[in-house]
Amino acid sequence: MITHFxxxxxFKQTSLPGWRISFYFRGTHFDGIYHKNGQIEWGSTSPTKEDEKNIHSQIHELMLFHVYE
Incomplete structure (x- = not known):
């Protein structure tokens, strides 16, 4: 489960798409860039292949709730 999302x-002009994201998953800090097409560009740490699909769907759901509401 993602925590501290x-x-x-x-960009300063908030109408331009793209968001910097950060969160914890299983005690590990992750950061990256969430693009308008739903693609995630991972920062210094990227999740394992097993966790990536789960994390991606959770982040997409959070972004839909917070940004695209």
Missing amino acids: QYKPL
Whole structure:
């Protein structure tokens, strides 16, 4: 489960798409860029292949709730 999820726009002009995201998953900190097409560009740490699909769907759901509501 994702905890401490945070996001902020990549650009000062918030109408431009793209968000910087950060969160914890199983005690590990992850960060990256969430693109308007749903693609995630991972930062310094990327999840394992087994966890990536689960994390991606959770982040997409969170972004739909917070950004695209």
